[in-house]
Amino acid sequence: MADIRPTEIQSDKVLHKKHPLAIRWFHWINFPVLFIMIWSGLMIYSAYTPPLDAKRYVTVLGSDRIYISNDNPGAPPLTARQDGRGLPILLFPDSFYRPLAPKWLPHFLSSADPDNPSKRYIWSLDYRLAEGMGWHFLFAWFFALNGLAYVLFLAVSGQWRKIVPKPKAVVEAIKVVLIDLHLSKAKMPVRKYNAAQQIAYTGVVLMGLLMLLTGIAIYKPAEQSWLTRLFFGYTAARFIHFWTTIAFLGFFLVHVGQVIRTGWNNFRGMVTGYELVTPEEKSLLEAEA
């Protein structure tokens, strides 16, 4: 496909419409909404972080070994799962939920309660379950509606053709990753999204759907118990919800890294909708549409 190298001559470049206005709105609305969902989600997670304590919990991810209950020392040993405490993975130490304020910071800037500076900081995540639930269940609506609107727009506008990977995408995606890692000197395909991007951007939509469904399974395990059962129960639904969040963070880091690498012209495209390209690229891009 793409045999054309971008030329170095600035004045040759022409405008190319890249992102429709709707997609730019969906994209930029999603950014703060997702941030608030993760931030408030951590407030909720902190209220019950399955602890990892060598004496009490010997269970590690993927196994379910014996746990002796201190509540009832005479009772036969229980596994952590029988004990119903969920999978005991301590990902975040206390300092994650409550990073200390630097000494030089005036405490009215850091303490949530200026009259009680020893209490906690504005950025603390623990002891804020009620507040976290408030933000989470309000912004879940924005997350769901924005995601739904995005998917509907892709479907109606035909933009989905540029995002949904073709059957051969895996092969191309591997090539793209090799080029990105400087392991291959092949040329990048000239399309709106290469196959690696297609897989990532389609995958992240599916992850959003998974977040929504596991979220509902956790939120309504009695009213919508069929959904909770679909995700193998409450604890498992929480587990999937949590690790999909971590996957979202992984997506975010790679995405931001790639945007920085690709440069200003590309980033500006998500704001203005236009990119400057060579006439040759432009004809290839328009042939795709």
Place this chain on the structure above:
Amino acid sequence: MTEEARWPVDDDQAMRKMSRRSFIWAGVAVAGALGGLSWINNRASDADGVKRPFREALLLSEGVWSALYSPDRLVPTYDPGRRTAERVNGRYGLTKDFDPSKWTLTVLGVHGQTKPVVLKMEDILKLPSMEMTTEFFCIEGWSIIQTFKGVPFREFMKLYPPGTLSGSAPDIENRPHDLLPYVGMETPDPAPADESDDSADDSSSDSSSSQDDSSDDSASANDDASDSADDGDDEEDPETRRERATKYFVGLDVASALHPQTMLCYELNGKPLTLDHGAPLRLVIPTKYGVKNIKRIGAITYSKTRPEDLWAKDGYDWYAGL
């Protein structure tokens, strides 16, 4: 292409012009978003301590989910073999001066009764009983599977029905909408204030026990919604804290109270309730978070207005439906 036609200049210049315009818009949008967030954050709380936008979202969700919900739909029940370990997680309202042998249940707002109805344990045990093994969800995020035995609250309400809005005779089966719409439950009144210091100590030990679940071993520490949930504990004045430690109260909508799996429970996992678990009589309502499953019920009040709820006052959802 129409945009290009609008600027009869070269594309670099056109791009610069568009960029300027777009980034000004972006700046306005960012400022608007920050303004919106700070607006939400500065909204006053309602009587239940929930900020208005959060309350609106909770009510919207409640509306959507209750529209999807049929009151006859039962929560999943399990084979008792799937039971998980017992857990004591709250002692608010469980004062140490309590004498179970002197316990009575006071029911207010019973149809046709001007005075409170006072019941003894034998009155409760006379009613039809049921046993179920269900999952109990804490608002913190953990859950346990336990076997509960007791009187379906629906049966209790048939015998001691609430008054009605219309004034006509209550009909729980056919006209539940005419019943007084709320049910409040509270623990027995604690002993006079100077004797309640012991239980106030329970509450202050909460703050030292952090949210690490190690505290659930010492039955003195956590609360049904947990100390971790209790996000304003240390900032409270001692008077409020004493009150919280010695009194627990919940409010329910009558539809949830009438759910066939809502029960007045007196047996846990085949054994009589212990004091820690709310003996002699506690509420088990598997369609709500643990915070609504009040221990040691001293009084039940049918009412027209929404009863106060201890954790709702701390900023949690009043409905707290699962």
